[in-house]
Amino acid sequence: MKARIVTLPGDGVGPEVTAAAVAVLQALAGHYGHEFSFDEQLIGGCAIDATGEPLPAATLAACQQADAVLLGAVGGPKWSDPNAPVRPEQGLLGLRAALGVYANLRPLQVHPALADLSPLKNERLQGVDVLFVRELTGGAYFGAKTRTDDTATDECKYTVAEVERVARRAFALARGRRKQLTSVDKANVLETSRLWRSTVQRIATEFPDVKVEHQLVDSMAMLLLSQPSRYDVVVTENLFGDILTDEAAALAGSLGLLPSASLGESRVGLYEPIHGSAPDIAGKGVANPVGTILSAALLLRHSLQLEAEAVAIEAAIDRVLNDGPHSRDIGGQAGTQDVLDAVLQALDGYASAAPSLRSAG
Ligand SMILES: NC(=O)C1=CN([C@@H]2O[C@H](COP(=O)(O)OP(=O)(O)OC[C@H]3O[C@@H](n4cnc5c(N)ncnc54)[C@H](O)[C@@H]3O)[C@@H](O)[C@H]2O)C=CC1
Numbered sequence: 001m002k003a004r005i006v007t008l009p010g011d012g013v014g015p016e017v018t019a020a021a022v023a024v025l026q027a028l029a030g031h032y033g034h035e036f037s038f039d040e041q042l043i044g045g046c047a048i049d050a051t052g053e054p055l056p057a058a059t060l061a062a063c064q065q066a067d068a069v070l071l072g073a074v075g076g077p078k079w080s081d082p083n084a085p086v087r088p089e090q091g092l093l094g095l096r097a098a099l100g101v102y103a104n105l106r107p108l109q110v111h112p113a114l115a116d117l118s119p120l121k122n123e124r125l126q127g128v129d130v131l132f133v134r135e136l137t138g139g140a141y142f143g144a145k146t147r148t149d150d151t152a153t154d155e156c157k158y159t160v161a162e163v164e165r166v167a168r169r170a171f172a173l174a175r176g177r178r179k180q181l182t183s184v185d186k187a188n189v190l191e192t193s194r195l196w197r198s199t200v201q202r203i204a205t206e207f208p209d210v211k212v213e214h215q216l217v218d219s220m221a222m223l224l225l226s227q228p229s230r231y232d233v234v235v236t237e238n239l240f241g242d243i244l245t246d247e248a249a250a251l252a253g254s255l256g257l258l259p260s261a262s263l264g265e266s267r268v269g270l271y272e273p274i275h276g277s278a279p280d281i282a283g284k285g286v287a288n289p290v291g292t293i294l295s296a297a298l299l300l301r302h303s304l305q306l307e308a309e310a311v312a313i314e315a316a317i318d319r320v321l322n323d324g325p326h327s328r329d330i331g332g333q334a335g336t337q338d339v340l341d342a343v344l345q346a347l348d349g350y351a352s353a354a355p356s357l358r359s360a361g
């Protein structure tokens with residue numbers, strides 16, 4: 001298969017982890033006989049430095065014409081002045097909106113070899129397998145903003161149509177899994193959450209085989225840590241999903257481990273680790289590339305429909321998490337390159353041991 005992939009390394013550790021994921025995709029293309037082309041573009045702080053814009057028109061045009069987009073991270077102290085006229089994060093928000101990728105899938109699994117890093121005891125981690133579906137193009141991140149010397153506002157707005165589409169996506173995903181959906185809101189206080197809850201309740205009638213429950217976000221933050229194995233698919237609005245999934249990453253052992261896929265109605269998906277630009281470790285060659293490499297696996301699965309190839313990457317990551325080497329955030333000493341080398345080696349072994357999984361090309 002031929003595919004055009006736009007890469008947006010961005011800022012901080014973004015270029016380090018993106019380079020690792022691209023190396024894995026290149027190796028995989030060699031093993032399975034695919035032709036992937038990579039077109040690197042600017043986004044975030046580096047784009048502001050080069051063009052004055054966090055999402056240059058050339059970047060957006062390239063993304064819109066691609067089969068898929070792989071992003072590292074944006075932002076950092078250099079561009080974090082609260083009075084700056086333009087911020088790197090606006091580039092990412094603008095890209096998500098322009099691509100219409102309203103459903104952000106963030107899978108959480110806890111690798112047995114990393115269970116000791118989790119704040120939970122082993123028995124509570126048994127069987128943890130949660131798919132978060134975070135609404136990605138609405139809510140407070142996209143509402144009108146105002147600022148005077150002494151007052152600031154961020155409007156949080158949701159339309160029924162915005163809730164319907166992400167709810168349907170979450171129900172459909174639950175139907176393909178353990179058929180349980182937890183919808184998280186703050187319906188005891190927020191009007192947007194009451195609209196969210198009533199819309200999810202109505203969409204539930206289209207999916208009678210899926211068991212749905214509603215949970216307030218504050219108690220959900222607690223339940224996620226005390227009973228994570230209770231959950232199958234969790235759907236929630238933009239801000240709550242952002243926060244709950246970073247919390248969920250602690251269960252897995254590190255923010256550096258979790259991938260994401262952002263999907264809409266169009267063919268182009270956006271794939272990125274859930275972490276940020278990690279300025280505290282940027283440029284040191286120690287960032288964990290696993291979340292970004294697993295995002296590349298999601299890219300193969302969701303945008304290119306290359307399921308066997310996605311599984312090959314996931315198997316290689318599983319092997320490396322099991323046997324090492326481990327990066328510092330998960331208790332090891334390995335650098336980004338060491339982890340990448342081990343993943344490439346595991347991929348070699350997997351691809352040559354499973355030739356029957358090769359696609360037609
Ligand atoms: N999608 C994106 O591009 C995102 C960008 N950001 C931006 O990133 C900047 C830093 O934000 P923070 O709140 O510090 O969050 P962060 O996710 O960048 O880092 C939080 C902590 O996790 C660690 N960490 C993150 N990724 C890691 C990796 N791959 N390997 C090992 N350790 C890792 C960092 O070293 C840090 O200690 C900000 O400018 C923020 O706006 C934050 C979140 C998402």
Ligand SMILES: CC(C)CC(=O)C(=O)O
Nearest residue numbers: 089092093242274275276
């Ligand atoms: C715009 C991003 C910086 C928000 C975020 O933290 C995320 O999407 O994970």
Ligand SMILES: [Mg+2]
Nearest residue numbers: 242243246274
């Ligand atoms: Mg976040």
